[in-house]
Amino acid sequence: xxxxxxxxxxxxxxxxxxxxxxxxxxxxxxxxxxxxxxxxxxxxxxxxxxxxxxxxxxxxxxxxxxxxxxxxxxxxxxxxxxxxxxxxxxxxxxxxxxxxxxxxxxxxxxxxxxxxxxxxxxxxxxxxxxxxxxxxxxxxxxxxxxxxxxxxxxxxxx
Numbered sequence: 001x002x003x004x005x006x007x008x009x010x011x012x013x014x015x016x017x018x019x020x021x022x023x024x025x026x027x028x029x030x031x032x033x034x035x036x037x038x039x040x041x042x043x044x045x046x047x048x049x050x051x052x053x054x055x056x057x058x059x060x061x062x063x064x065x066x067x068x069x070x071x072x073x074x075x076x077x078x079x080x081x082x083x084x085x086x087x088x089x090x091x092x093x094x095x096x097x098x099x100x101x102x103x104x105x106x107x108x109x110x111x112x113x114x115x116x117x118x119x120x121x122x123x124x125x126x127x128x129x130x131x132x133x134x135x136x137x138x139x140x141x142x143x144x145x146x147x148x149x150x151x152x153x154x155x156x157x158x
Contacts, residue, residue, distance in 0.1 A: 004040075004088060006038075007088055007089055007090055008090055009036075009038045009090065009091075009110065010038045010039070010040060010088060010089035010090055010091070011036065011038065011039050011040075011089045011090075011091040011092070011093055011106055011110060011156065012040050012042060012083075012086075012087030012088060012089035012091070012092050012093070013031050013039060013040070013041050013042065013093045013094070013095055013106075014042045014044065014079075014080055014083030014084065014087065014092065014093070014094050014095070015027065015028070015031065015041060015042065015043050015044065015083075015094075015095045015096070015097060016044045016046050016076045016079030016080055016083065016096070016097070017043060017044065017045055017046065017048065017052050017056065017079075017097045018045070018046040018047065018048050018052070018073065018076075018079075018097075019048045019049060019050045019052055020048070020050075020052050020097045021048070021050040021051035021052045021055060022051075023097065023098070024052065024055060024056075024097050026100055027095060027096070027097050027098065027099050027100060028041065028043075028059065028066075030099070030100045030101040030102075030103070031095060031101060032063065032065075032066070033103050034101070034103060034104075034105065034106045034107065035103055035104045035106075035107045036104075036106040036107040036110055038089075039065060039089075039106065040065045040066075040067060040087075040088060040089060041063075041065060041066045041067070042067045042069065042083040042086055042087060043056040043059065043060070043066065043067065043068045043069070044069050044070075044071060044079040044080070044082050044083045045068065045069070045070040045071070046071060046073050046074060046075065046076070046078070046079040047070070047071065047072050047073030047074075053070055056068035056070075067086060069082060069083075069086065076096075080094055080152075090158065091106075091110055091113070091156050091157065091158060092156070092157045093106065093153075093155065093156045093157070094152040094153065094155070095152070095153050096152060096153060099153040101153065105123060106156060108123070109121035109122075109123060109155075109156040110156060113156060113158055118158070119157065119158045120155060120156070120157055120158070121155065121156045122154055122155050123154050123155075124154065
């Protein structure tokens, strides 16, 4: 099945990388091992000077759902924005190169979004939340004690 035939359930996972040769495989594997199979992984090499570029290129050749792009170094926000410009999915997620995801995470979060009509699903370690009111979202994202708002790996956006 071509993952781009129907993008209604496609999630675009954006992973910025910089000089992560030899340290990127676990994070990439945790994304590609997701139970939700309508998934594209966009690897944005942010001007690496080690073998990261080659690793990303090789992955894109081996997997039809992996896209590798290289850009001049500009930092993680710039790399994420480049990935966003290429994303084809109805859902967006961000992962950092040192993150490792549970294999069913995107399936659960996308299921929550579809079931509730919410625009953001957030999970913590061992829990998920679906927020549908602006004040609930702002409270979670800005409450330092809860900590969910500061991570990029634990959210799926519609």
